[in-house]
Amino acid sequence: MKKNKTLFSIQILAFLLIISNISTAQLNSPVRDWAGLTQYLANNAKQDSVYVFFSSIASPKKGSLKAKFSNGANSNFIWYKFDEANPNVVNPFVQFATENGVTESNLTNLSRGGYRVSITRISDNVTEVYTCWVMIDDVIISNIEIDNNCTFLSLDTKLQPSKYAIAYDYFTYWDLSKTPVHPEINKLGTDYFKNIIWHASNSLVTFTSSSTLFLLIQNTAPLYDSKYDIRISNPFGRILTYETSILIGKAPKADFSVFTEVDGAWKDGGTEPEGEAPLKMKLESKSINSDSIYWRILNDEKLFKHGGDSIVWRDSLLFTERIDAYPTPEKMIPGKYPIEHIAVKVSTGCRDTMTLFAQVDTSTIKSDAIPNVFSPNGDGVNDFFKLKEPVVNISSIKTFNIFIFSKGGTLVYKYSGNPKTWEGWNGQINGNKADAPDGVYYYIIEAVGWDKKVFRGGKYKGFLYLLRGK
CATH class of the missing domain: 2.60.40.10 (Immunoglobulins)
Structure with a gap:
């Protein structure tokens, strides 16, 4: 110390x-x-x-x-x-x-x-x-040259005299301690621009600090109207300032969220939304500085190569009218879909695009949707062999065929149609009101998804126990 x-x-x-x-x-x-x-x-x-x-x-x-x-x-x-x-x-x-x-x-x-x-x-x-x-x-800031466009804002400070003259001519003296040659010393001039601060009058405008006479704001360009000023504090304690007029924030910024329907409620899908076909989605715009917004869902790359449309769904609206959109669920068959959100500021002609990818899963019947026992005895409890909670467990299945066989291989029941409206098998043989006897039965389900794919075997085959309990 x-x-x-x-x-x-x-x-x-x-x-x-x-x-x-x-x-x-x-x-x-x-x-x-x-x-x-x-x-x-x-x-x-x-x-x-x-x-x-x-x-x-x-x-x-x-x-x-x-x-x-x-x-x-x-x-x-x-x-x-x-x-x-x-x-x-x-x-x-x-x-x-x-x-x-x-x-x-x-x-x-x-x-x-x-x-x-x-x-x-x-x-x-x-x-x-x-x-x-x-x-x-007597240095002055004579002007700030402005380039304000859709992709960047640049501010270039102009001085009188020029920056070069200030650094190497204006504040130079000769080293009189050296003889016979007196070299120039220009440290005061080169230090003239060591303390430079840029400032935006609108606090919502953010940018990386620049300690030079040139300020570049990009990725993205300013989204808000603002004045800009530069402050030069030179080595002598003199302060030079210059302020622009209000510069229009020309660029919009596209931003949005994707919500998927889960058990009747909207769930934030994050940056990689996913779900089973037909996928129900809500698109919600969070764009900044835009007055018109557009939505496009492009087709899955493989589906497009096999003759599908390039654009599956689209929508457009004024930002002041609404900020959400609901793609047609039936269009969202299994695949990976680029969701494009385009924000436009009509007055400047500037636009910005944000893209997220939605993964629509292959149509399936969930494993716990198919029961393995029922008791058609008329007591009102478990009287039908039917799919559990079809709205949740088979939401991605468009149609299906079900075949039920006896232990000896005889077809005792069949159905073809919409699985969500199927009432189930009541335990009678081929609809002739004759009760099938208690015992073990075998079922086969052929499910057709929204992508028109047919699924056979695996978890769509199984044993069923009929127990009347009388």
């Missing part, structure tokens, strides 16, 4: 020393907006002051400097400016002004560049020389 405190004290002392050097220098600028020191690269190089002046169209500003001898004595002043056209000559500073017999010399209306003053005390001809750099920060 003591070591950390010592390090912190050294850092504070170094900072105060820099500020002291700037504020008490014999060449300074009391009206500058920012002051710092150069970063000449030679070891133990004497650093010079850098003064930055903020200028704008509303409040234009040039540089100004004040110089005096260290003890304030009457002196003669010779002013020089760094010749950027010839930076690597023996003496790149060119004289441009003088002032004699005064204690202080002031220059105003200065352009950006390096300045040097030679101050000779009149009383003893002792000379002091000071150098500094003047920079004018």
Whole structure:
């Protein structure tokens, strides 16, 4: 902890020393907006002051400097400016002004560049020389170029001068610690854009933060109307801002849920809805920024190759009228069906599509739907051999044939038709009102599903016990 405190004290002392050097220098600028020191690269190089002046169209500003001898004595002043056209000559500073017999010399209306003053005390001809750099920060955001379309929104910030000029020309000084060549140092310019923040006035608009002058919002484009602003905080503490007008959210976003009917109630089918044919579904739109929605159920790929229609079912409506749709169950025979939901914003011509796949299972009779014993004795309990809960257990069967044989192989009963309306076998032989005797019988069921497939054998064959109990 003591070591950390010592390090912190050294850092504070170094900072105060820099500020002291700037504020008490014999060449300074009391009206500058920012002051710092150069970063000449030679070891133990004497650093010079850098003064930055903020200028704008509303409040234009040039540089100004004040110089005096260290003890304030009457002196003669010779002013020089760094010749950027010839930076690597023996003496790149060119004289441009003088002032004699005064204690202080002031220059105003200065352009950006390096300045040097030679101050000779009149009383003893002792000379002091000071150098500094003047920079004018008159950068403005002139415009934001906008490309707002169905797939993305791009905002491209334009500056005066250009970004390149700001980074490599505007805030450059030459390293006077290096001779005879004075390399350029442009760190202040390259750091100009290190702190950039984009913001949308509508909190519903979200995007990945960008720390550059260019903002791209895509996948998806903005769904809501909003203004956008950029904020540049430069190394000198100056803040540049620019705000667009309200930009229309052009793109819609398609989103929907699929519900399947289970035991008479709607159940959320998630991202992979499934069920037995004929599958009852409810499609519910959750689309954003759309005024018209469309539904399409495309055919199973194999069924389409075998001559089926490319589109099994479709629907369209205004979003304000309703948001749900109910595909025709009889169309949903076994297969895998792409369900397309298309959201459209008519005013912009933009659309978006979301697709889920519904798996419709092969038609089956559930194993527990077929009983193995019944007692046709007229007591009103279990008097018929029939399928249990046909609405639930055989919902996917369209028609069926049932054959019942005695233990000796004699056909005693048959039925062909809709299994949901079949009343069952009452235990009489071939409908002639003669009771079949107690014993073991054998049944065969041929089920035809909504996909027109016939199922034989397996769980559709079995033994049945007739027990009258009288």
